[in-house]
Amino acid sequence: MMAAIQAAKNGHQVILLEKNEKLGKKLFITGKGRCNITNACDTEELFPQVVSNPKFLYSAFYGFTNFDVIDFFEKEGLKTKIERGNRVFPLSDKSSDVIFTLQRKLNELGVEIRYHAQVTDIKLEEGKWKAVVVNDKEIFKGDSLIIATGGLSYPITGSTGDGFRFAQKMGHKITKLSPSLVPFNISQDYVKELQGLSLKNVEVAITADGREIYREFGEMLFTHFGVSGPVVLSGSCYAAPYVGKKKLGLTIDLKPALSFEQLDARILREFDEYINKQFKNSLERLLPRKLISVIITLSGIDPDKKVNLITKEERQNLSLAMKAMKLNIESLREYKEAIITQGGISVKEVNPSTMESKRIKNVYFVGEALDLDAVTGGYNLQIAWSTGYLAGNAQ
Ligand SMILES: Cc1cc2nc3c(=O)[nH]c(=O)nc-3n(C[C@H](O)[C@H](O)[C@H](O)COP(=O)(O)OP(=O)(O)OC[C@H]3O[C@@H](n4cnc5c(N)ncnc54)[C@H](O)[C@@H]3O)c2cc1C
The missing domain is CATH 1.10.8.50 (Helicase, Ruva Protein; domain 3)
Structure with a gap:
């Protein structure tokens, strides 16, 4: 959602493909339904909270900091508050307000949202990305593709690891996967x-x-x-x-x-x-x-x-x-009880300044699908916002 917003802000025509009937099913259950959006610590202090590959996140965290995230939501009309341990929540204590804010912005920017649109395959031709296949039949083409499919945890929310399969098909390495924060x-x-x-x-x-x-x-x-x-x-x-x-x-x-x-x-x-x-x-x-x-x-x-x-x-x-x-x-x-997935698409093959694949031009990976994870406190969503922001702005 953040990547789509940024790409649309840059004047691109954006289609968001979501396999569920609504957006942000996982976001809805974050922070026990209150959504711990980020952490208001010094930006430098985000790094020690990242368990896997903190250095990869340097451009992402500084390109769109935790304070930029708070500013973004505040400017979009979502009031926030800071609680114990610098955890940032919506003032309303409702994760649904975070989703609503993102959705309203997506609509305002004219992002076309397709629900019940499960990407089932990625088409490559001569080492180049050509199209995505939705629900095994519909074909979508475009200039760029941002893969933000999440990890494997709480699969009931839609995160079933599809992005790992797509990345593998494009020659990317997937590091050892494990349930974490579990x-x-x-x-x-x-x-x-x-x-x-x-x-x-x-x-x-x-x-x-x-x-x-x-x-x-x-x-x-x-x-x-x-x-x-x-x-x-x-x-x-x-x-x-x-x-x-x-x-x-x-x-x-x-x-x-x-x-x-x-x-x-x-x-x-x-x-x-x-x-x-x-x-x-x-x-x-x-x-x-x-x-x-x-x-x-x-x-x-x-x-x-x-x-x-x-x-x-x-x-x-x-x-x-x-x-x-x-x-x-x-x-x-098991994964169904795990807050995050440890492991994922190896960051060695992803450009840390743009999240673009180093293997396939115009394909980007963001969020939990990457081999990135952090402890609790709003850091995992910060990873998602920051990497999504970079990929959206690389368009
Ligand atoms: C119970 C719980 C509580 C949490 N609380 C917090 C918290 O308070 N703060 C925090 O920082 N982090 C929290 N997290 C972690 C955080 O939610 C995730 O790290 C974050 O949502 C990852 O974002 P993402 O966009 O990469 O992936 P996701 O949020 O998993 O989103 C992926 C989206 O892609 C869609 N999708 C997947 N495959 C396809 C496909 N093939 N075609 C079309 N669409 C597809 C899914 O339906 C989903 O909507 C929590 C996680 C859980 C499970």
Whole structure:
């Protein structure tokens, strides 16, 4: 949509082919229906949030910055607001207003929108792009083609990876694809007992064959299959490349604000209060109720043991269970639950200033179809806006 708007602004006749019955089905579900449009951090700070190929985005992010995105929407009449973590949302909290704003601009510029128009093939002749085939029958020709088909995640919204097939046909390499910003399946059965438990202020570390690849402080959630929540989803971007290759582990520090010594002192204070009680009845002020029996099992201490009989070594095991609760990441959840797709059309064969294919002239790739992905916070849409803007302006 952004690419079509820019191309039309440059005076081109533009046809937008959308296979769904409406525009922006994925955009509609972004930010839990509120659409986190971008992030109002310093533009330079966008780059560290990009997990794959941040350097490729230099011209894109500076050509159409996060502040340009905000200006664009504000000028088009969409009021925005900035929330925690510099996340930018429409003031109305409605993603539908973002779609409406884009659609109105497309109409105003005379972009012809064809719905139920699934591009099924790309026609090439002597290494040149000739036409696209829609719904296996209709042929569309033009001077340029911008492919903005998205990735594979939430296929129900229309993003079914068609662009990868087209790119491959044009000789482009597709890097390894994986669901990302996605929950984890955990092997330990006891996570089921913890289903629904949400933990705030925990520190989570992910390891690949024992080597730490990610550490973050924040919120997480236990589910019937494993773990989810902000710190887990962000961690999945870093874990995805290792899936199937290395053993992935997740360590949760339930008490990140306390050192081992401080936690031991805290436990001792609790034990003093509960001196004649059984161990299993002594932890309610230290842990959420759902976690107590799991931590007791992990500590290896007899739950019926009297608190005053617990040894120093046992106490240390208890601290360890709380500060380093270890889980095995069995796998990532599927594309249908993944916020983004990691991997895509290799950026090595795409011009970073225009998004034009280096293989086929006048063909452009933008957005999530490219091998680009970022953590949550509005950065993935910024990638889509910026790359779409460049491609539209290259026309
Ligand atoms: C649940 C969820 C929440 C998210 N929240 C946020 C957020 O708040 N902030 C953020 O920055 N990012 C968010 N994202 C990520 C963001 O939505 C995507 O990165 C972004 O939408 C990618 O834009 P795109 O234009 O490249 O692809 P898409 O938005 O996937 O759009 C691709 C379009 O192409 C159409 N299409 C595909 N194939 C064909 C074909 N063959 N012919 C015709 N049309 C075709 C599809 O129907 C679709 O409309 C979220 C993603 C999900 C799934």
